[in-house]
Structures are given as C-alpha cells and as structure tokens.
Amino acid sequence: EAGVAQSPRYKIIEKRQSVAFWCNPISGHATLYWYQQILGQGPKLLIQFQNNGVVDDSQLPKDRFSAERLKGVDSTLKIQPAKLEDSAVYLCASSPTDIGNYEQYFGPGTRLTVT
C-alpha cells in the first residue's frame, strides 16, 4: 500500500512570495490533516478535512494560509504572502475514519525556508 505522498520535499522562497504544497493521502482515507512543525517543536494542526469538508481550521492563519481538498482526495495548502516565521516542515497525514481515535499516517513533509 502506498503511503502519504507530498511534494515538493524542499522549497526556498523569499518573504512576501507565495508557495503551495501538495498532498495525496492513502487511498480510501477519509480524513486528511495538515500540520506545521517548527524546528525544535512538535507538530501543530493547521487544518483537518473530512472528505472535502473542513472539520477544524481553528489554528490556520486565514489571512495568509488557505487549503482545499477537491473531490475528497488530494489536498493543497497555500501560503500567500509568506513570512519569515512560516519557515517550518509542513506535514500531511491521513486516517481512515472520523470515528474514534485512529492512527494517523504521515507523509515525509515539505521543508519550507523563507528568507
């Protein structure tokens, strides 16, 4: 079974530029998550989708971050405009159900550096 795919793996941009990250979850997984992991910290949830609907985006900086999950499969996370403090690893994860507490499967992450 293929795991969670993410691209690109690395991205370097200047502040005020825009950037987009892509995630393809494990086939059949209904729930998709985007986490932000700043160096030296644990991952923090940005947004959770159930199929193509948003379940939790309470910690997403909506003035600059946006995310979508068209057709309930792939997802894109965008930052526009980027700030220096957005430098982090962006992790995508998926899980097979929205009921109970189930394991989340993580992709390799996208390392973003904002200069």
Next chain:
Amino acid sequence: GDSVTQMEGPVTLSEEAFLTINCTYTATGYPSLFWYVQYPGEGLQLLLKATKADDKGSNKGFEATYRKETTSFHLEKGSVQVSDSAVYFCALSGGQGAQKLVFGQGTRLTINP
C-alpha cells in the same frame, strides 16, 4: 485545552543502556495516547499507542503504560541500540472528542556505540 509535556532533551546514552523518556498530559475526557518516532530524514511513524487507562503499548522493545492517576505515558526500553537514535514525540488525541493529534515538543535521543 489539551496539552502534552515531554522531558527536556537532548538525551545521550550508551548502547545497551536503559531508556526512559517522561511524558505527562492534560486533557478533558478520555484521550488515546501515542508515541511517534522521527528517524533522520524520514517522516513521523507511530511507535506505539494505548487507548484506555492501564493499557500498555509495546513495539520494537519499547513500552509505555497509560497511567490515568498520574496523567503519564512514559516511554521505556531496556536496552537501546544505535539504530534507536531519533526524535521521539508523545501525543494524544480524542481528549475533547477531536481526532487531531496534540504533540509534545519532542525529545532527541542519541545512542553512542
């Protein structure tokens, strides 16, 4: 809100030493508890989990017991190997009915031969 606190790192041990990484949590309700591991250059992997009080999760020689009375989920291994060098994250989910994972800050473990 829910939170997880891990012991400060980094931790450096010699091969075959005993390992303990402390983890305590604050949560509403009855969360599930997890340990995730991040090897160099790789993504997060689930190491073990426990879904209710007194459950013991185990995998690859690692163990952790869900202690509700002390709100703890300490990770232990009797004899570490160089290949165990990684960053370890304690996490919880379901504390407020939410499925999202709430992570501790991570503990970097280095094992010297």
